[in-house]
Amino acid sequence: MSSTAPQDTGRQQQRLWSVDEHLADILAAIRPLEAIELQLLDAQGCVLVEDVTVPVALPPFDNSSMDGYAVRVADVQGASEEFPAVLTVVGDVAAGSDGLPDGGTVGPGQAARIMTGAPLPAGAEAVVPVEWTDGGSGGGAAAGMTPASSAPEGAGGEVRVHRAAEARAHVRARGSDVQAGDLALAAGTVLGPPQIALLAAIGRGTVRVRPRPRVVVLSTGSELVQPGEALAAGAIYDSNSFALAAAARDAGAIAYRVGAVADDAATLRATIEDQLIRADLLVTTGGVSVGAYDVVKEALSGASAAGKPEDTAEAAEIDFRKLAMQPGKPQGFGSIGPDRTPLLALPGNPVSSYVSFELFVRPAIRALMGLPDVSRPSVRAVLEADKAIGSPAGRRQFLRATYDAGSGTVSPVGGSGSHLIAALAHADSLLVVPEEVTSVEPGTELEVIPLR
Structure with missing residues (x-):
């Protein structure tokens, strides 16, 4: 999966990768998932792989947008409260019918009682809402209208119309939404509720995504304990897996969160092997630095293979790298298992883990979905702060911040510590300080990555 072989791990540890190089290496190895045919609701959140054209016009026929009366324009011209137009009701047109009974038409001096969504009967040119009438007399419609399911044919009786109507008033024209042959949705569209509605409206029961x-x-x-359990001395609650699983869902993925794995290489290898069957992408957090208990490196580096070809570690090609960024310097990337499932190993500090997800995992998820734009779009904003911001030389720094689109300003939130989760919770963007900059004065324009 990765372009660097596992036996080169030692050499790669000495090299300092740039953020852009690491991301490019990941994206070069990711291939979009194979397309499948899904029912509409199952396709929500998925990406279309083909253009969808409209088979029939929408709406497929002229229909009424109101409960009222279908009339000829000339018959209601000049109608008013004082001098209403008096028309003979020739029948009812219900939603789901094909017009007046027996193919009847609306002739001079006539009207047809019509329901919302019902087809405009032959001879009619407009619809007057029931509120513009006296509700009609005869034909069985108290207060003017009856439900379509129980509407009588309604021939006979009169209706008084108190207002004139222009041609096509309150009529939804055939094809006024989309015409047959139009492009309904283009390949690459992410299917949300409105797109699902359109597909259903044009008669598509399944879609290829x-x-x-x-x-x-x-x-x-x-040291990790699950939220809700008692917290022993020296232990902390596992927040990373919750944050990353939520972030994966936000990016469009189906996320499975596995409970924290103890610092034991064999246990981690077995856990990963168990999870491969349901993973298109594996994400680990913690254990990628240079400490004595960096279990991910121990379990997945080429030097740790148990010596058996069937072992998960033996099938792993994971490069552990140092990146010229803060936070998130230690990173790992490669593939694992017989299907060469991509794996991204992120650092364990909460902020480092989340920033790494935004920069590397989110684009990987989007690439698997086949989307062309995999990274969040960035903007430029003016730094609003009480004092200058320091940044390590040669490192691209990502600071938590709040961005005001109205004023075009951005303000840091909290300190630069990679353990400050509360500051992350109150931030809505990442403020980017370039590698060559060591101090940023208030008023300086910088790149900002909005997170919401």
């Missing part, structure tokens, strides 16, 4: 990627998230660390 790339499925939502299945992302398995594992956090590592013997």
Whole structure:
């Protein structure tokens, strides 16, 4: 999967990768998922792989947008409260019918009682809402209208119309939404509720899409306790797996969160092997630095293979790298298992983990979906701060911030510590300080990545 072989790990650890190089290496190895045919509701959140054209016009016939009376324009011209137009009711047109009974038409001096969505009967040129009439007399419609399911044929009786109507008033024209042969949705469209509605409206029961990627998230660390459990001395709650699983769903994936794995290489290898069956992408957090208990590196680096070809570690090609960024310097990327499932190993500090997800995992998910734009769009904004911001030389720094689109300003939130989760929760963007900049004065324009 990765362009770097596992036996080169030691050499790659000495090299400092740029953010752009690491992302390019990931995207070069990711291939969009194979397309499948899905029922409409199952396709929500998926990406179309082919253009969808309209088979029939929408709406397929002229129909009424109101409950009222279908009339000829000349018959209601000049109608008023004082001098209403008096018309003979020749029948009812209900939604779902094909017009007046027996192919009847609306002739001079006549009207047809019509329901919302019912086809405009032959001879009629407009619809007057029931509120513009006296509700009609005779034909069985108290207060003017009856439900379509129980409407009588309604011939006979009169209706008084108190207002004139222009031609096509309150008529939805055939094809006024889309015409037959029009492009309904283009390939590459993400299917949300409005797109699902359009597909259903034009009669599509299934659609060909790339499925939502299945992302398995594992956090590592013997100190991690699940929320809701008692917190022993020296332990902390596992927040990373929840944050990353939620972020994966936000990016369009189906996310599976695995409970924290203890700092044991064999246990981690077995857990990963168990999860491969349901993973299009694996994401680990923690254990990628240089400490004595960096279990992900121990379990998945080429040097740790157990020596058996069937072992998960033996089938892994994971490069552990140092990136010229803060936070998130230690990273891992490669493939694992017989299907060469891509795996991204993220650092364990909460902010480092989340920033790494935004920069690398989110684009990988979007690439699996077959989307052309995989990264969040960035904007330029003016720094609003009390004092200058320092940044390490040679590192691209990503600071939590709040962005005001109205004023075009951005303000840092909290400090630069990679453990400050509260600051992350109150931020809505990432403020980017370039590698060559070591100090940024208030009023400086910088790149900002909005997160919402």
